[in-house]
Amino acid sequence: xxxxxxxxxxxxxxxxxxxxxxxxxxxxxxxxxxxxxxxxxxxxxxxxxxxxxxxxxxxxxxxxxxxxxxxxxxxxxxxxxxxxxxxxxxxxxxxxxxxxxxxxxxxxxxxxxxxxxxxxxxxxxxxxxxxxxxxxxxxxxxxxxxxxxxxxxxxxxxxxxxxxxxxxxxxxxxxxxxxxxxxxxxxxxxxxxxxxxxxxxxxxxxxxxxxxxxxxxxxxxxxxxxxxxxxxxxxxxxxxxxxxxxxxxxxxxxxxxxxxxxxxxxxxxxxxxxxxxxxxxxxxxxxxxxxxxxxxxxxxxxxxxxxxxxxxxxxxxxxxxxxxxxxxxxxxxxxxxxxxxxxxxxxxxxxxxxxxxxxxxxxxxxxxxxxxxxxxxxxxxxxxxxxxxxxxxxxxxxxxxxxxxxxxxxxxxxxxxxxxxxxx
Amino acid sequence: xxxxxxxxxxxxxxxxxxxxxxxxxxxxxxxxxxxxxxxxxxxxxxxxxxxxxxxxxxxxxxxxxxxxxxxxxxxxxxxxxxxxxxxxxxxxxxxxxxxxxxxxxxxxxxxxxxxxxxxxxxxxxxxxxxxxxxxxxxxxxxxxxxxxxxxxxxxxxxxxxxxxxxxxxxxxxxxxxxxxxxxxxxxxxxxxxxxxxxxxxxxxxxxxxxxxxxxxxxxxxxxxxxxxxxxxxxxxxxxxxxxxxxxxxxxxxxxxxxxxxxxxxxxxxxxxxxxxxxxxxxxxxxxxxxxxxxxxxxxxxxxxxxxxxxxxxxxxxxxxxxxxxxxxxxxxxxxxxxxxxxxxxxxxxxxxxxxxxxxxxxxxxxxxxxxxxxxxxxxxxxxxxxxxxxxxxxxxxxxxxxxxxxxxxxxxxxxxxxxxxxxx
Numbered sequence: 001x002x003x004x005x006x007x008x009x010x011x012x013x014x015x016x017x018x019x020x021x022x023x024x025x026x027x028x029x030x031x032x033x034x035x036x037x038x039x040x041x042x043x044x045x046x047x048x049x050x051x052x053x054x055x056x057x058x059x060x061x062x063x064x065x066x067x068x069x070x071x072x073x074x075x076x077x078x079x080x081x082x083x084x085x086x087x088x089x090x091x092x093x094x095x096x097x098x099x100x101x102x103x104x105x106x107x108x109x110x111x112x113x114x115x116x117x118x119x120x121x122x123x124x125x126x127x128x129x130x131x132x133x134x135x136x137x138x139x140x141x142x143x144x145x146x147x148x149x150x151x152x153x154x155x156x157x158x159x160x161x162x163x164x165x166x167x168x169x170x171x172x173x174x175x176x177x178x179x180x181x182x183x184x185x186x187x188x189x190x191x192x193x194x195x196x197x198x199x200x201x202x203x204x205x206x207x208x209x210x211x212x213x214x215x216x217x218x219x220x221x222x223x224x225x226x227x228x229x230x231x232x233x234x235x236x237x238x239x240x241x242x243x244x245x246x247x248x249x250x251x252x253x254x255x256x257x258x259x260x261x262x263x264x265x266x267x268x269x270x271x272x273x274x275x276x277x278x279x280x281x282x283x284x285x286x287x288x289x290x291x292x293x294x295x296x297x298x299x300x301x302x303x304x305x306x307x308x309x310x311x312x313x314x315x316x317x318x319x320x321x322x323x324x325x326x327x328x329x330x331x332x333x334x335x336x337x338x339x340x341x342x343x344x345x346x347x348x349x350x351x352x353x354x355x356x357x358x359x360x361x362x363x364x365x366x367x368x369x370x371x372x373x374x375x376x377x378x379x380x381x382x383x384x385x386x387x388x389x390x391x392x393x394x395x396x397x398x399x400x401x402x403x404x405x406x407x408x409x410x411x412x413x414x415x416x417x418x419x420x421x422x423x424x
Numbered sequence: 425x426x427x428x429x430x431x432x433x434x435x436x437x438x439x440x441x442x443x444x445x446x447x448x449x450x451x452x453x454x455x456x457x458x459x460x461x462x463x464x465x466x467x468x469x470x471x472x473x474x475x476x477x478x479x480x481x482x483x484x485x486x487x488x489x490x491x492x493x494x495x496x497x498x499x500x501x502x503x504x505x506x507x508x509x510x511x512x513x514x515x516x517x518x519x520x521x522x523x524x525x526x527x528x529x530x531x532x533x534x535x536x537x538x539x540x541x542x543x544x545x546x547x548x549x550x551x552x553x554x555x556x557x558x559x560x561x562x563x564x565x566x567x568x569x570x571x572x573x574x575x576x577x578x579x580x581x582x583x584x585x586x587x588x589x590x591x592x593x594x595x596x597x598x599x600x601x602x603x604x605x606x607x608x609x610x611x612x613x614x615x616x617x618x619x620x621x622x623x624x625x626x627x628x629x630x631x632x633x634x635x636x637x638x639x640x641x642x643x644x645x646x647x648x649x650x651x652x653x654x655x656x657x658x659x660x661x662x663x664x665x666x667x668x669x670x671x672x673x674x675x676x677x678x679x680x681x682x683x684x685x686x687x688x689x690x691x692x693x694x695x696x697x698x699x700x701x702x703x704x705x706x707x708x709x710x711x712x713x714x715x716x717x718x719x720x721x722x723x724x725x726x727x728x729x730x731x732x733x734x735x736x737x738x739x740x741x742x743x744x745x746x747x748x749x750x751x752x753x754x755x756x757x758x759x760x761x762x763x764x765x766x767x768x769x770x771x772x773x774x775x776x777x778x779x780x781x782x783x784x785x786x787x788x789x790x791x792x793x794x795x796x797x798x799x800x801x802x803x804x805x806x807x808x809x810x811x812x813x814x815x816x817x818x819x820x821x822x823x824x825x826x827x828x829x830x831x832x833x834x835x836x837x838x839x840x841x842x843x844x845x846x847x848x
Contacts, residue, residue, distance in 0.1 A: 024789065103810060109799055111809060116791070118821055201821055222646070222822040243844040250846035363839055365448065367540070375533055375842030384847070385535060385838065386527060397542055397625055397835040398646040399823040411821040414809065415787055418799030420667040422674035423808070 004184045005192045011147055011180040012199025015120045018177030019145035023117045027094035029172065030141055034090035037137065037168035038083040044164050045079050051160035052129065059153050071127045072154055082130050085389065089137045092388040095407045096143045099415075109421050113412040117143030121391075121409060122200035124149045124190055124215060126207030129157040135204065136165055136179055138391050142409035145178045147200060149193060151207075152185040159183060190214075197221040202409070204392055209319075224404060226369075226394045229259035229347030230319050231377045234336040234362070236353035237268040241275050243374060244352045248279050250376040251350070253286045256323050259393060260348050260380040263319055264326040266336045272329045273299050280308075288323045291315040295329040317343035333358050337365055344368060346395045348377035369395055369402035428608045429616045435571055435604040436623025439544045442601030443569035447541045451518035453596065454565055458514035461561070461592035462507040468588050469503050475584035476553065483577050491681075495551045496578055506554050509813065513561045516812040519831045520567045523839075533845050537836040541567030545815075545833060546624035548573045548614055548639060550631030553581040559628065560589055560603055562815050566833035569602045571624060573617060575631075576609040583607060614638075621645040626833070628816055633743075648828060650793075650817045653683035653771030654743050655801045658760040658786070660777035661692035665699050667798060668776045672703050674800040675774070677710045680747050683817060684772050684804040687743055688750040690760045696753045697723050704732075712747045715739040719753040741767035757782050761789055768792060770819045772801035793819055793826035 022030075041048070052074040059072055095115050102112030121139040123146065125131045132148055139146040150158040162181040169176050182189060194203065197220040204224045205215035216225045233251050235244045251262035267276060276299050280290060284307050291311040292300060300308055315326040316339070330336045333351075340349050350372035351362040359373040370380045380402060382390025387405030394400050400408040465472070476498040483496055519539050526536030545563040547570065549555045556572055563570040574582040586605040593600050606613060618627065621644040628648050629639035640649040657675055659668045675686035691700055700723050704714060708731050715735040716724060724732055739750040740763070754760045757775075764773050774796035775786040783797040794804045804826060806814025811829030818824050824832040 023791075105808070105810060109803065114787075217644075220641070240844070246844060246846055254847055359841075363538075363841075367447075368837060370838040370840060372840045373842060375840055375845040376847050378847040379533065379840060379845070380838070384529070386529060401835055402838045411825055413792060414794040414804070414826045416794060416796045416799055416803060417783075417787075418797060420664070420670060421799040421803070422670055423678055423800050423802040 004186050004189055007184070008182065008189055008192050008196070009199070011182065012120070012196050014177040015145040015147050015180045016199050018175040019117065019119045019143075021175050022140070022143050022145055022178055023096075025143065025174070027096070029174070030094065030143075031090040033168050033172035033174055034086055034137055034141065036171050037133075037165060038086040038090070040164045040168055041079055041083040041086065041133070044167075045076060048079065048157065048160045048164065049074060049076070051156035055154055055157045062153075064153065068127060072129065072157070074129060074157060078130070082133050086133060086137045089141050089389055092141065092406060094141065095410050100412075107421050108419065110417040112415055114415045115407070115410045115412050118409055118411050119144060119201040120199055121146045122149075122193060122196070122203040122221075123147075124193060124203070124205050124207075124211065126151040126211065127154050128206075129154045129161060131206050132158045132161045133165070135206075135391060138389055138406060139409060140178060142406045144201075144409055145180070147180040147182065147193070149182040149189065155183065155185060191218070194219040206392065222399065224392055224394050224400070225396050226347075226392050227259055228319055228345050228395065229261075229380075229393070230263050230317055230343060230345040231260060231348045231350075232264045232266055232336075232340050232344060233262050233350045233352065233377065234266040234330075234333075234340070235268060235271065235275065236333065236351055236355060236358050237270040238355035238358065239268075239271065239275075239352040240354055241271065241278065244275060245279050245282060247350070247352055247374070247376050249282050249286070251378055252283065252288055252325050253323065254376070254378055257321050259319070260377050261321070262325060262377060264316065264328065264339075264343065266328050266330050266339060267296070268336075269295070269329050269331050272296065276300055276327070283325065286323065288325055290325055290327050292327045293329060296327045299329070319345070333361060337362065340366055340368075347393065348372065348380040350375065350377050369393065428610050428613055431608070432606065432613055432616050432620070433623070435606065436544070436620050438601040439569040439571050439604045440623050442599040443541065443543045443567075445599050446564070446567050446569055446602055447520075449567065449598070451520075453598070454518065454567075455514040457592050457596035457598055458510055458561055458565065460595050461557075461589060462510040462514070464588045464592055465503055465507040465510065465557070468591075469500060472503065472581065472584045472588065473498060473500070475580040479578055479581045486577075488577065492551060496553065496581070498553060498581060502554070506557050510557060510561045513565050513813055516565065516830060518565065519834050524836075531845050532843065534841040536839055538839045539831070539834045539836050542833055542835050543568060543625040544623055545570045546573075546617060546620070546627040546645075547571075548617060548627070548629050548631075548635065550575040550635065551578050552630075553578045553585060555630050556582045556585045557589070559630075559815060562813055562830060563833060564602060566830045568625075568833055569604070571604040571606065571617070573606040573613065579607065579609060615642070618643040630816065646823065648816055648818050648820070648824070650771075650819045651683055652743055652769050652819065653685075653804075653817070654687050654741055654767060654769040655684060655772045655774075656688045656690055656760075656764050656768060657686050657774045657776065657801065658690040658754075658757075658764070659692060659695065659699065660757065660775055660779055660782050661694040662779035662782065663692075663695065663699075663776040664778055665695065665702065668699060669703050669706060671774070671776055671798070671800050673706050673710070675802055676707065676712055676749050677747065678800070678802055681745050682802075683743070684801050685745070686749060686801060688740065688752065688763075688767065690752050690754050690763060691720070692760075693719070693753050693755050696720065700724055700751070707749065710747065712749055715748065715750045717752045720751045723753070743769070757785060761786065764790055764792075771817065772796065772804040774799065774801050793817065
């Protein structure tokens, strides 16, 4: 009998073999497959939406709630958006083959680094079926095979999407093996997958904090951990107060459920009495609940604002993912940076300030994937930063930090061309 | 009672704290400390050599053999070389602060990546005491603190070297905590160290294959695995045969004990009858033992050469680290590349060929840290490749591949400067 684990190992082997073929492929052939995939996502949407309906019905029957169900749901509009993303990936420049750090050594050896695919990308993710297409298209464009293991509740949707990918691969002369789809919903396969360092060169967990923690702690291969952002915006005493309001409002309200949204507002004590009521009013109108330290509370209570709570210890360092903000009054830039060092997750941190030295110190001393002066942390995103797309946002320091695009799914090799050089 | 493990944790905390101070330091202040260290290595050589003599005497008493003892030994000449390396590191450009991928986004945000230190570098190494100074000086120049755990047999030597480092740090206003030296020879501390992911950002094992494998499999933080090189040189049928001889001789003989030396020679069957006797003669004179496949054996036996053995299965994929070469006759470029894929360790691989298409295919298709046309694999080295120095040679694909210099001991952060931008 073949066990689930043996099937997974076989998929690993097949992915590895396919990755060799992919690494030889040119951009044009890869783009043809991607554009075909975008077409098929629309022309085959009947089958995809039907599979998705079945998943959604079961999920509802199993009592899945609003947000969760919404993550699972595909619609013609959402498929159109997914297809558009695939076309965008096709339009991006191919990172593979790029030469950099090229030079001729004194002995005449011509050396340089050539960008090459990593090999096989693995991903373990939860309910969103669009991740299937997302990770595949970015991995494939960067010349990598991938092994995908989606959420059990999205199994039929993911399988229908995988079918479309396989069709696009076959239509364009690529091996089907470039996409390995793990159908078996057995949880023990996650365990098996994190141990497959011979077959997976990089593992990307996408989903809740528990999944990301589990993968980070147990994976035997490199992992991109990220997705958790405890983001601060510090309003310096020198801040342009209208700008501070606009940035704080945007960072908290524009899309509160994502990792680059503001979690904690830090306000310098000199301007807190004047400015806190201003942002509190804006936030009140948007339905933001404020979890304030005592000093912020006393300022706002004096103004009669009642959508306030006293912050508990857990509110510092908490990723709210909702219209909730922790608020603290600090006495200096140093106090603000110390707070960020203690509670931040190394994602995105901002200062609003007109003081040149304070702004520069913040950029220099705050240790995070992205540090900002006078802008909303909401910009930490592959598309916004000009990478075209992203597989995730890394909050680790190794290999890649911040938004990870195509280039971050590659490695390089040293290419050395000589005419008989030997070492003396 | 404070346990060894608690002491190690305390060292981790102190390293982390020191790394923050280091990350703020400028190149000039770092270089001053390095140049002072180079001076002290010479002015304090009495104490260092005395400690080293004690280590060497004990090692001899414990029956340590020639090569091992030689690795442990420091002499005035070797200390001079170590000091010179430190001065070379001081002379290298500081990687910290370098901006790259800078651009102004359409919304006016000025973005870019700024190179910053990784934080804390850990290293576990064996007998060579010079590694203490090596890893410290490179880590420090790149703005990192380090935690070093050398071999038990070199304890007194390493401690004397650490004393000199601390003196140089103190003399120049840097925290002593920038170098944490693990004195306790208890083996269980290696286990503790590989689990300290909160305090160590990158772990570098330096030593034998067993140590490297242990660290690679057990470390909870990123590790640079490397140092094991099973390197092939393939002599194509189109090769310039004199060049083939010169390169093969150099790759095998010039320094056989290092990872970029040739282990296996692959020869195209069309030229093997003419050329193999040529290299065999040169190698014979240099004392190289050849482990040949049957076809190579029959060619060479016909020429009456007797310093030959038949290769066993273990000879393919073996890193000889000695004047021994595995030799195999292949019928095509494809066969050569297949052999390399099966047995290579992803370190350095070379083709000798005058055939343009064969050379390009080799560069494209062989997956290794360094791929060569018409040159000796012995060049895979940080200094040779123009990095100035190296902490090691990575045979993994993540973060850095091949020789790792100062830049590879850093990461980056995204720096974003705006004037009130918010996301719409």
